[in-house]
Amino acid sequence: MEITKPYLLFLGDAPDQLAAKTAAGVVDWRPDWCVGQMRLPGCGADVGLDELDISAAAARGAKTLVIGVVNAGGVLPDRWIDAIVAAIDAGMDVASGLHMPLAAVPRIAEAARRTGRQLHDVRLSRERFKTGTGEKRPGKRVLTVGTDCSVGKKYAALALEAEMRSRGLDAEFRATGQTGVLIAGRGVAIDAVVADFISGAAEWITPAADPDHWDVVEGQGSLFHPSFAGVTLGLLHGAQPDAFVVCHEPTRKTMRNVKHPIPPIGAVIEATVAAGRLTNPEIRCVGIAINTAALSEGEAQAALDAASTAHGVPASDPIRFGMATIVDRLLEEVP
């Protein structure tokens, strides 16, 4: 399942910029895939693209309407339906990361049937997976892991991919979450897979490859998050990474949506190596990615230096300082 490019990003009536996080992620990392944005009356978000209606977007060659906005409860509101049906009638596919399947709306299902357009529900994989084998596959893999959910694992992976490609390496971002799938144009929201098939789905996402090829795998959750650690572990076993980067958000006090404290970075490194050895005995940490947005430049540099010294690997903020030092270490460790 590959989502056809280019995209028209649909922001609907997103109340604010945060609600349009999915669209913003696509624009940040795949600007060339986006012909414009479409907003409904009352929309409070703006991702800075040309404002297009359906027919203007179709004229510019848009092939997929991407629902770039989240809605409370993951439900598709009635006021979006006209635009979605119009996009289908104008020849576009539709991609959505909402919990509710697009085809659950009868008018959308009917329009897709009538025109033969694809509906991509990136949270609901139609792929049938096998259980994981745990067998070593050719190709190289680096995985981002985290001290918590939502600490920048996707951005760190995309920044790794960008830095590696800028050096002429054959590197590919492998998406494991709904926004990541829209950014990659393919992948699997691994938290939506049936539990028996987590590691099997991870093996499918990052298949056997050329020995010099790098898959840069988007991590999910945290081994220390009581709600999601099972997903994190299955992904770690299936991805069988040669190397990993720990992502951390220093202002976070407790883990997302629960009362558990954020684990120390060292504990995450230790637990990831201990568990990851099962499918890749050579697994090692090659860097730490810290979100320093809340710190001044001097404070940020001091925090990164301290983390680097404490754990013996380069530390950087992927957005602020880039991933060069971490990629240097990655290539030293896994030549």
Add this chain to the structure above:
Amino acid sequence: MEITKPYLLFLGDAPDQLAAKTAAGVVDWRPDWCVGQMRLPGCGADVGLDELDISAAAARGAKTLVIGVVNAGGVLPDRWIDAIVAAIDAGMDVASGLHMPLAAVPRIAEAARRTGRQLHDVRLSRERFKTGTGEKRPGKRVLTVGTDCSVGKKYAALALEAEMRSRGLDAEFRATGQTGVLIAGRGVAIDAVVADFISGAAEWITPAADPDHWDVVEGQGSLFHPSFAGVTLGLLHGAQPDAFVVCHEPTRKTMRNVKHPIPPIGAVIEATVAAGRLTNPEIRCVGIAINTAALSEGEAQAALDAASTAHGVPASDPIRFGMATIVDRLLEEVP
């Protein structure tokens, strides 16, 4: 979702005893719930109950026809349909652990609709779970874990429950697999839950209880199985056990369906304590359950003594020697 008792166990045309493992498990642990068995021509299995047809079973009060046989691929063969429809028409519900939903057979779906009878697909939970909270709940919990899949975690949990009940304790087996659900009459096949909800489903299976109540939770998979460790970890976090028992099958050379070696019992204890601490800092190992069926009585006793000495907890074969020593230790450690 509670499965109504008593059961008529349907063995179909199971080629051999192994194919009727589900029925055998129900008879072993819940003989009082079974009014009889029903076999089709060519059946090579026998679980030792009275041979009944549908009308004789209905006359004895059977309330649910339990499909006690597995079939290659989990598909319901056409030659079983007449008996299932007849059971529904005679007033019985139907419970199945096959991959294929009962209602996928039009005649079965139609009969259930017509009569208002329930179809229980124990692999396909209809329950909607929340994500796990990781918060400590009242009540006591003991979980069985394993060096591999299929090493006796269900039997060890049921034997624990039986021993605890024989001492007058308020103990309840909590099922997490399809056969376990049929034996308990309720529960969730946790490997069939969407990955995001593994620990949430485990919390639902073993809810807050009286401080003196014991839930004896059936374990799944192994933290060292590359296909299923995510399920095992999510279950461990959600069950938040005060104590666990490690189950082991000493004749096994590699882990089930993969090439990975069986981990040492000590590694399983260590990994379970390390991971389980996240939701229950007091977690501890209270025993080792070893399947000694392949050993003479003397050899078995020597193997159990060696395991007990090596790990400092009682070791027993739940079927051969019972769980008294392990329950003694459990009550000492968690009074």
